Structure formats: C-alpha cells, structure tokens
Amino acid sequence: MxxxxxxxxxxxxxxxxxxxxxxxxxxxxxxxxxxxxxxxxxxxxxxSKSGLLAAIYDGFYEGLGHAVADAHLPADADWGTRERERTRRFVAYHFADPLAAILLSRTASDPQLTELEAVYIQNMSDNAAANIRRGQQAGQLPAALDADSAAAYVIGGLRHGIAHQLRITPTPTPDQATTRLWHLTAATLGIA
Missing domain, CATH: 1.10.10 (Arc Repressor Mutant, subunit A)
Structure with missing residues (x-):
C-alpha cells in the first residue's frame, strides 16, 4: 500500500x-x-473542504468494507452463523471508530457528501441482496423473501440501530449491541 x-x-x-x-x-x-x-x-x-470530507467518508466506508469482507468470516459455517459474525464485525467497527456516531447521526449538509454516502449505502445494500440470494440458493433463507427489499431493510436497520446503541446510556458493549441487532436481523430474514 x-x-x-x-x-x-x-x-x-x-x-x-x-x-x-x-x-x-x-x-x-x-x-x-x-x-x-x-x-x-x-x-x-x-x-476543498468538501473534498477533504469526501476523503474521510471514503476512508470510513472502505475500512468498513474491509472489516466485514468474506475473507474474515468462517468459510465452512452455515449462512446464519457467518452473517452473525459479519454483523458482529459491522457493529465492532462502528463502536471502535469515534467518527461513526457522527457519520450515522448527522445528515451531510453538503450535496456531494450526501450523494457519496448514498452510493456507499446502495453498494452495501446491493452486496447484502446478493448475499441473501446466496442464502436462498443454499436453502438457508426463505425463497419467498424479496432479497433487495430485505437487504435495504437490514442495512438501514443496522445503521440506525447502531446509531441508537451509540446514543443510549449506558452504552452497551459491542457484543450486547450485536446480540440486539442480530435478533432483529434474523427475525427480518426468517432465520430461526
């Protein structure tokens, strides 16, 4: 690098x-x-200042992508076990970065940043939808589930759920937050 x-x-x-x-x-x-x-x-x-902020957003989301990449997940685990670990890593990344609470809780006042963030969120949703489809093909998720809608719901829910967990007092541990958020994700996706 x-x-x-x-x-x-x-x-x-x-x-x-x-x-x-x-x-x-x-x-x-x-x-x-x-x-x-x-x-x-x-x-x-x-x-510009916007260019600097865009570089900060890029760094944050690239780091998040690396943290939750398939390479860090158990390859031989069932879909639910692997995705619970991905959720744990997603939550841990946000809890470890003090900038996360700001990025999750503040709407960017700059249209360039709003557009940039929308692109990252859409990419996360697209990746999640492809992942849900793989779980469906493996027979580990309900076939009737609309993968695109479920992915958007899960990504949006995780982002808002983490923002909420970071705001409440006392702040839960990353493991407590993961348990709470995974329970909701599993229910959304029909995982027993």
Whole structure:
C-alpha cells in the first residue's frame, strides 16, 4: 500500500479529530492549526473542504468494507452463523471508530457528501441482496423473501440501530449491541 503524500494524511487525521471534537463541525482554521499545515495544503491535497470530507467518508466506508469482507468470516459455517459474525464485525467497527456516531447521526449538509454516502449505502445494500440470494440458493433463507427489499431493510436497520446503541446510556458493549441487532436481523430474514 502506497503512503499518502506528506501533509495529506496529517490533514485527514486532524480533520477526523476536529469532526469528533466538534461533534460533526469542522473549522478550517482549527484544522490547519491542528495539522500544522497551511490552508493551501488543504486545497492542494483535497481541492476543498468538501473534498477533504469526501476523503474521510471514503476512508470510513472502505475500512468498513474491509472489516466485514468474506475473507474474515468462517468459510465452512452455515449462512446464519457467518452473517452473525459479519454483523458482529459491522457493529465492532462502528463502536471502535469515534467518527461513526457522527457519520450515522448527522445528515451531510453538503450535496456531494450526501450523494457519496448514498452510493456507499446502495453498494452495501446491493452486496447484502446478493448475499441473501446466496442464502436462498443454499436453502438457508426463505425463497419467498424479496432479497433487495430485505437487504435495504437490514442495512438501514443496522445503521440506525447502531446509531441508537451509540446514543443510549449506558452504552452497551459491542457484543450486547450485536446480540440486539442480530435478533432483529434474523427475525427480518426468517432465520430461526
């Protein structure tokens, strides 16, 4: 994996910190001070504040995709066991990243970010639908289940469910949240 150019990664790290500290608000002056770089560096590497935020979204969702990839799941397990593990990894990724609560709870005010997030959510739903179809073909999920609708429902439910779990007090452990959310997912998909 190639290293990011000097300054680019500093800005990304500082921007993530500023978003977390500012509860979703990021001031450019505070960001460049924190990064120890000029505003010109931000525009050089990202083109705009929106470009920087898009890079942060990209990093978050690419990391999530890696965390829940098939390569990390038990290959010889039945569909439900494997997908419960995927759900655990999905939840754990969100609980481990302090930016998750902000990304899940805030609507992006920038149309570019709203569109970008919609693309990532659609990709997750498409992948989930293909996965549900594989479970149906294996006879482990009900054949009558509409895979596309179920996938959209599960992905939306997981995202909103995790956001809720991160907001409540006391905050549950990732395992507690996984159990709660898997129960709902299994019921949606007709898994006993």
């Amino acid at each position: 190639a290293r990011a150019p000097i300054g680019r990664q500093q800005l990304l790290d500082a921007a993530r910190d500023e978003l977390v500290r500012g509860n979703g608000v990021m001031e450019i002056a505070a960001l460049t001070r924190r990064a120890g770089l000029s505003t010109g560096a931000l525009y050089h590497h990202f083109g």
